[in-house]
Amino acid sequence: MVEIITPVLLLMLTFFAFSLAFWLYRISKSRPIISSLFHPLVTAPILVSAVLLLINIDYSDYRKANQPLFFLLGTATVALAIPLHQQFHHIRNLTKPLLLTLVFGASFAVISALSIAWVLGATPETLISLAPKSVTTPVALGIAEKINGEPALTAGIVVFTGVIGAIFGPLLFRWLGISDDRIKGFVLGICAHGVGTARAFEISGKCGAFSSLGLGLTGAITAIILPWIIIYTFR
Template structure:
């Protein structure tokens, strides 16, 4: 009886389908919980979904490496999805063009400081160079951040976890500050979400509206491009 179940389990886990099904299910259940809680701005849907997914993997006794190998098929779609962000970017082009100067002035210091604050704090608290390298690209969108982390000698799972937490904290902070300071300008909120909170911030920005979403896409890609050029250079200068 037991060996029969084990046989079925093995048969199913040999394909990437269980990993894909689990990810989709966690995403939808996470979204449902998020809506049920009244879409709280302090906690994006992806946090619920990621925790559910982790719990499901532990309960089912699926090894993370096995899961990751199967779910890699899903992550392949990240490429076309990034290209798709060109559409809202194009649609908001006139509004972006009107303010390209302030955007370009704000971006380099913002992207540099996003990395510097985190690396500086971790360094003060005695983190190893490996951990510092994993934290540096924490505001960079996943496909670019993976390349940067490899170049700096960081640990990819730690970096990806950092991305999740950064995205969640960014969403929460922007929500809080916007309410405190009574900010409504979708251009400002979107750009801040995209520069600091990469994909997770951008998803939040699209919830605020298409303008915020486009400015977030722009902020996210500019931060990615800038960090990909800046971080390896800075690392070499500091001599880590």
């Protein structure tokens, strides 16, 4: 009996934790700093993890039960084409600044992570797992496989990068006085992939569209360029 209903309960756990997290986020909205730290992407996973540890269930079982959500993440990625299409007239005029920012941002994310880690004495395996950190999860896993990184570690690093970017990005923009939604969105998409894009859509539709663009382009160019950088550096 228990085995039969466990998957359903584990899927319900995600929805329940998210609803609770979303409610917390709503009531903290009036204070930007607190509400950033109470983003559902921070609180919901903590709630779920706590419950899983408490009732002693493996992550692999939870993951299996939540497979429908992983699948729908793919569908949602396809759906990003619609805001991109609707906002394209804003993007067309900015081809040159966008492309330059993209190439610089995507390479700087990799180079800064690798050099800081190298200074701190990380092993080559860790360095390789760190390299695809700013790319959307499925791309990062594909790259990690290609360059022989640790897939589980890479997945964790990618998600953590996204959450850090999504939480602190909007705060940074406030402090730096950056008010243009196009800049906010594109930077979130480049640095914090899908998680940042989810956050960008909360700011505005335009912000979300620029984030979708950043996410898609960063995934594509990193997937093409990174394997070559890694092969060249670690040979």
